[in-house]
Amino acid sequence: MKIQDIKPTRSAVPARTNYRDYRNELRQDFNGCCGYCDDSDWCVDAICFHIDHFAPKVRFPDLTCTYTNLVYACRFCNIHKSSKWTGADAASHHDGSEGFIDPCCADYDDHIERDEEGRIIGKSVLGQYIVKQLNLGLLRHQVLWKARRARALQAEIPPLIARFKAAGLPRDDLYTGLLERFMELQQ
Numbered sequence: 001m002k003i004q005d006i007k008p009t010r011s012a013v014p015a016r017t018n019y020r021d022y023r024n025e026l027r028q029d030f031n032g033c034c035g036y037c038d039d040s041d042w043c044v045d046a047i048c049f050h051i052d053h054f055a056p057k058v059r060f061p062d063l064t065c066t067y068t069n070l071v072y073a074c075r076f077c078n079i080h081k082s083s084k085w086t087g088a089d090a091a092s093h094h095d096g097s098e099g100f101i102d103p104c105c106a107d108y109d110d111h112i113e114r115d116e117e118g119r120i121i122g123k124s125v126l127g128q129y130i131v132k133q134l135n136l137g138l139l140r141h142q143v144l145w146k147a148r149r150a151r152a153l154q155a156e157i158p159p160l161i162a163r164f165k166a167a168g169l170p171r172d173d174l175y176t177g178l179l180e181r182f183m184e185l186q187q
Contacts, residue, residue, distance in 0.1 A: 001114050004038045006031045008104050010068055019065045030072035035103035036134055039074045039144045050075050054102055055090035056083035080135045097125045118145035
């Protein structure tokens with residue numbers, strides 16, 4: 001399954017002289033989630049999320065304030081990516097087996113996915129490289145993914161209860177189905 005619940009995009013925003021001034025727009029464009037691992041900033045202070053320079057600002061200072069080069073990233077992914085870059089220029093971000101893919105590009109889904117347990121895995125040699133370099137195999141990414149699924153299920157409970165009550169069905173059917181779905185997340 002896709003790693004990102006909602007594909008991030010980058011809006012057209014006015015140019016700024018300090019990349020940090022893009023934080024609000026980046027957070028909105030990336031749906032409040034890390035572009036690389038899709039961890040949400042829902043349960044942490046959004047200020048703990050970083051602004052990653054996809055093409056590192058150390059190597060490409062002219063892109064420091066270029067909005068299309070910025071990624072809303074959790075601190076874990078940003079720290080692990082750091083200024084790693086395999087290409088000789090900003091446009092050469094990978095060679096097919098090493099490097100990175102902009103998480104806003106459709107190609108991202110061709111190389112990285114989640115398995116049914118929520119673990120992030122590489123689907124290709126390049127995807128495996130990215131998973132290793134960004135340390136996407138951390139248990140925290142799987143746990144946070146499952147927690148987000150559990151919250152979504154929790155939101156489904158009140159309408160289900162109302163529906164079953166209105167239909168006059170036994171409460172055992174309601175509890176059984178809901179608990180089975182919830183337990184699948186806990187395995």
